[in-house]
Amino acid sequence: MSKKSTATETEGLTQLGHATSLPASPDQAVLERVPNPHPDQSYCIRFAAPEFTSLCPLTGQPDFAHLVIDYVPRKWIVESKSLKLYLGSFRNHGSFHEACTMDIGLRIKELLSPRWLRIGGYWYPRGGMPIDVFWQTGEPPKGVWIPEQGVPGYRGRG
Amino acid sequence: MSKKSTATETEGLTQLGHATSLPASPDQAVLERVPNPHPDQSYCIRFAAPEFTSLCPLTGQPDFAHLVIDYVPRKWIVESKSLKLYLGSFRNHGSFHEACTMDIGLRIKELLSPRWLRIGGYWYPRGGMPIDVFWQTGEPPKGVWIPEQGVPGYRGRG
Amino acid sequence: MSKKSTATETEGLTQLGHATSLPASPDQAVLERVPNPHPDQSYCIRFAAPEFTSLCPLTGQPDFAHLVIDYVPRKWIVESKSLKLYLGSFRNHGSFHEACTMDIGLRIKELLSPRWLRIGGYWYPRGGMPIDVFWQTGEPPKGVWIPEQGVPGYRGRG
Amino acid sequence: MSKKSTATETEGLTQLGHATSLPASPDQAVLERVPNPHPDQSYCIRFAAPEFTSLCPLTGQPDFAHLVIDYVPRKWIVESKSLKLYLGSFRNHGSFHEACTMDIGLRIKELLSPRWLRIGGYWYPRGGMPIDVFWQTGEPPKGVWIPEQGVPGYRGRG
Amino acid sequence: MSKKSTATETEGLTQLGHATSLPASPDQAVLERVPNPHPDQSYCIRFAAPEFTSLCPLTGQPDFAHLVIDYVPRKWIVESKSLKLYLGSFRNHGSFHEACTMDIGLRIKELLSPRWLRIGGYWYPRGGMPIDVFWQTGEPPKGVWIPEQGVPGYRGRG
Amino acid sequence: MSKKSTATETEGLTQLGHATSLPASPDQAVLERVPNPHPDQSYCIRFAAPEFTSLCPLTGQPDFAHLVIDYVPRKWIVESKSLKLYLGSFRNHGSFHEACTMDIGLRIKELLSPRWLRIGGYWYPRGGMPIDVFWQTGEPPKGVWIPEQGVPGYRGRG
Amino acid sequence: MSKKSTATETEGLTQLGHATSLPASPDQAVLERVPNPHPDQSYCIRFAAPEFTSLCPLTGQPDFAHLVIDYVPRKWIVESKSLKLYLGSFRNHGSFHEACTMDIGLRIKELLSPRWLRIGGYWYPRGGMPIDVFWQTGEPPKGVWIPEQGVPGYRGRG
Amino acid sequence: MSKKSTATETEGLTQLGHATSLPASPDQAVLERVPNPHPDQSYCIRFAAPEFTSLCPLTGQPDFAHLVIDYVPRKWIVESKSLKLYLGSFRNHGSFHEACTMDIGLRIKELLSPRWLRIGGYWYPRGGMPIDVFWQTGEPPKGVWIPEQGVPGYRGRG
């Protein structure tokens, strides 16, 4: 059972429970972690982040995406508020769709050393064609339940 | 009853029942009409045309739209094949969204002198923002049933 | 209360409770009526008939439609089995979309002399464009509840 | 405010808080009412009852319906458990779709003397054609908010 | 324009920007208001609150609802954090569906003296039948845009 | 066949058929079981619990979730009323999303010693990002049918 | 080809083509079979039965379910009318959700000795929590196409 | 590339490009084929045919279905117009749901000798229960992409 671990889980965190301003860039964002409350079980955690925006590195125009991140933790889970601030740090940062999605996935992987991780980046259309990017660290671990993300495809109009 | 009027309705038509090629422009398209089979009743006819495309007059790039046309006929109804060819004639024709939608509505109105007509142009997004254009010839005639077109709004992704 | 009226309501009917074969044409179909069980109330009855098919009078090819009929009865309501057989009688009968929808509405109106009636004909696409036909006998009677038919528009693909 | 009225509202009820068996017929069902907690306001109460079943009076075969009841109370509101038992009492009772829907609406109206009431009966298809029945006691009272019931139409397959 | 009014709008508030615990009951909740940033315009504000729960006053069992509140402000608009805490204060409070929905609407009305207000309470089913409650303060003000709430009806299974 | 086992199945239960109040915490809740009516067959039982709420252990603010539990019983199945009361016992209990979902799954597993079990916790968004937690006891048993839970992803607005 | 087998297929049946009353209990229902028209092919037959109802064995209150049955026939296929009557025979029969679903699956299995069979029971919510039951006779036969049943999960309100 | 093969592909066809009347029965229908434009690649072709109708061999009443056919061609692909006419030839032909679906699949298989084929027959409900029939010629070929057909299940009403 995990009921007594609350205090331990959150000490040392720099952002949770404090007023925080949006980091100026992904490099300045502090992505933090807390102990996995159930390190002896293999389970999957999903974050849906429909409020993602960055800039096009060629034109400086805003880009928008719906991101969904799935991972199977080992020793650590990501602290949600720091994840929110990290994603917010792309607001004025230029990045191509493919690289941006991958970079986010790789950074979380680096922080958590999870058993497995995947990220789906569902970008809003440009030139009438949306791009989706799907990456995972490899074959999902056997015996772990990882449902499809099921984000609806882009239909245009009609 | 309207069962015996088939022959009369279609004679004089130049396109129905013939092989026809796509008109090169809206000006060259021949929009045709047949007698209203129930001229003594007020009813509404709806055409949904999700296969519409034209060109952007500034950039020459293709535009796409889903069009829905509703009208209450008086003496004439539009002949469907000629309508299809007329809509197809915008394929290599430059036109802004607002003007294009209006022009189609006005041309059908001119042909049919209907009691009432409306056109909804549901354009695919450009720059992340779709434009819809809604025009009707005026207040719908009293006592005639005209359901909403109900074309789903654009949702982006997520 | 209407509980004792069952016997009266159905006597004289020629099709209900009997084996019946499909009438060869709308003219041969016998559309029947039973007494309105609540003639002192104004209410609306809706039939949805998604299994309608007729023939194109020009090409002989099959046409399909989803029909929805609403009416506010006066003295009579339509007997459902006879309605089903009447609609089935269009199976090998040629009729244009507009006329066919109207003819069905007019025939039921003639049989029932309802306070009000409407019919929506939602035809499957031909040449990429479906036709819908919407007819009602006039302004709906005041104070009677008549919800929208809400049949989804045609979206093409995507 | 209505916070202290709980005891008063429920005393005298014969079914709420007791084990109850299904009444054998609508006639044997005891439909009960409690005081309107806000008799000085005009508001609408909606019950959705997707678990309704009765018998066909001709064949004895089961019929099913989704019922939705809206009303604007005056002095009384219906007690939900008694409503549930009343609707359950049609289980082995023969009734035509049109009459059954109307009878339920009329019985609740008689009990409550509401300012206004309506019932929508959305019956499962027979012979491929579902019947809906829509009844209201008259023009909805002015200034009261009564949203559409919005029950999806029957689509067949595909 | 309303750009400079931020400081004024929030001073005097007791909960916004402070750590706050859930009020023990609706009576102990402090519902607060801020000046309407556009008092010279008639517009509608909608809050959707799908996270509402209270207790059944008869059984003590939890009830759940999705609430949607629309109002047209006069001098004041509700401060969102205090609204959230007020709604949270029903967590361990007993209230019938009809009265609970009405009480919330009346309390907000009392605080804001809006031009107009309505509340829709969409309760989770009990005994297989959900109850919806719809109340507004009267006829919506003319010329103000108030879209339907469009909460999907309950469908049971299938 | 299982028709005669009803009496046996329910004797010894402390909550079914009795008035019961909400347990004050998960520790005080009594989760109960009854014999599997078909212990010689491998089948899956799913409970959907869209009415779940707990408290955030950091802020004391309410959290909401939609839970779905699937299991393949061995000797026992869970008694539904006790499950409902157990889930209700989190109402005033602080728990992080990940730990809470896992704890529920582990407790049911402990009670039933099922052949297999999984739990999906679909939490309402906080900070714009909902968390889902997916756990199963291991690879699903071969030859048993376990459909996807298919809970729609969070889409934000639009 | 199977075109000439109609007569053979239906002779000996006791219910098809005759007026039949609802059997009083599952034990009294006569479930019948006809020869598989394509015994040399492995294919799957699905029946969706959204009109199922039984009684709660504890309280006598009605329960409702949407059932979906899939099977891969060997020598026999089930005769639809007898299946309908068999399902109707639960109308006044007490049965728990889990056992009821399983019993139906086992009875059809016994009648047909199919290569494989599964049944999904999607029950309407009680106490806010619906139960689904999923059973199959074992691993689906290799090379046979058996799509997911895809019955939408229960969403509560909102 | 396949650009020059058009002439070859269509020569010898008897129906494409000609006026054609509906064949009187499946036996009289001429199902035709054209060369596979990419015989060196393994790909899947899907036809959705929501406009299918036949007759019940017992009662002569119309039946309707939505058919979806998938196949992986070898040397030949089916010519669409002849497929349409073949499906239309069931219009006045009696056939049971199971046999009819299978017969269509077998006839196309015989014509094309494809690497693999499947057919889904989604029939409209009779007696409140729709039948679906799913057949494939065997295990799908490895490495070929064959998405699920995803035809929505029948939901009844509500």
Add this chain to the structure above:
Amino acid sequence: MSKKSTATETEGLTQLGHATSLPASPDQAVLERVPNPHPDQSYCIRFAAPEFTSLCPLTGQPDFAHLVIDYVPRKWIVESKSLKLYLGSFRNHGSFHEACTMDIGLRIKELLSPRWLRIGGYWYPRGGMPIDVFWQTGEPPKGVWIPEQGVPGYRGRG
């Protein structure tokens, strides 16, 4: 007809057809207009902008919204690229939901002096409750067709 007006419509514009960077604030954005191509007709133009983001003036955290703007032009229509840049200029600008939505509506109104205008702001949830803001300049002009915006309500999870 409007076909020859392209050149005139776009001359004098400072942004269309040029590389442009995102304005630093709404004040610095240049919202531009072009002549209405059909000034003699009353029609409605809708822009859907699901890619809107601004900052919370209290916390500096990002806010997101889906905006939909409808207007009936008089002499001018808005130039889409400048509208896109104007909306983009809120990216690093602090604004409350209600004021932000209103300010955008008022600015476009000021630029175009339209016959009528409305804006719907559908904001992403904060604290579990999304806010929608609905404003129009007054009663819609008679005889002009203005469909509902139909943006789906927020449902939480489940």
Add this chain to the structure above:
Amino acid sequence: MSKKSTATETEGLTQLGHATSLPASPDQAVLERVPNPHPDQSYCIRFAAPEFTSLCPLTGQPDFAHLVIDYVPRKWIVESKSLKLYLGSFRNHGSFHEACTMDIGLRIKELLSPRWLRIGGYWYPRGGMPIDVFWQTGEPPKGVWIPEQGVPGYRGRG
């Protein structure tokens, strides 16, 4: 990390950042590529192109399709603007559905030499029957995440 690679990635491109006109045919279109920003990771890129149109090679009439392309890059990724122009080049080019879909897939494969690629062509109905074409270069690479495309099937009307 890929942050510094922007300049390198786009140099040598002939279309990105330039005004470009629609190529007259697929042969004249210049499909371009840029370096894969994460060549050491296996990930999938999806383009949805709902704005595709070509001509029927037999009749010259327009055809429409929704295309979805998935691929796992090796050294190169496709440059989006050139892909858009390539797809636009089919506008006045005749091609059968099956061949057209395949040709597009093969051309992108030839350009990129990806680890794996697939294309789904979802064509609008002709003669009431839409054709879908599904092709992939072979078994998807192990350990790479490739979600289903999930394009809704064609439903006709109703």
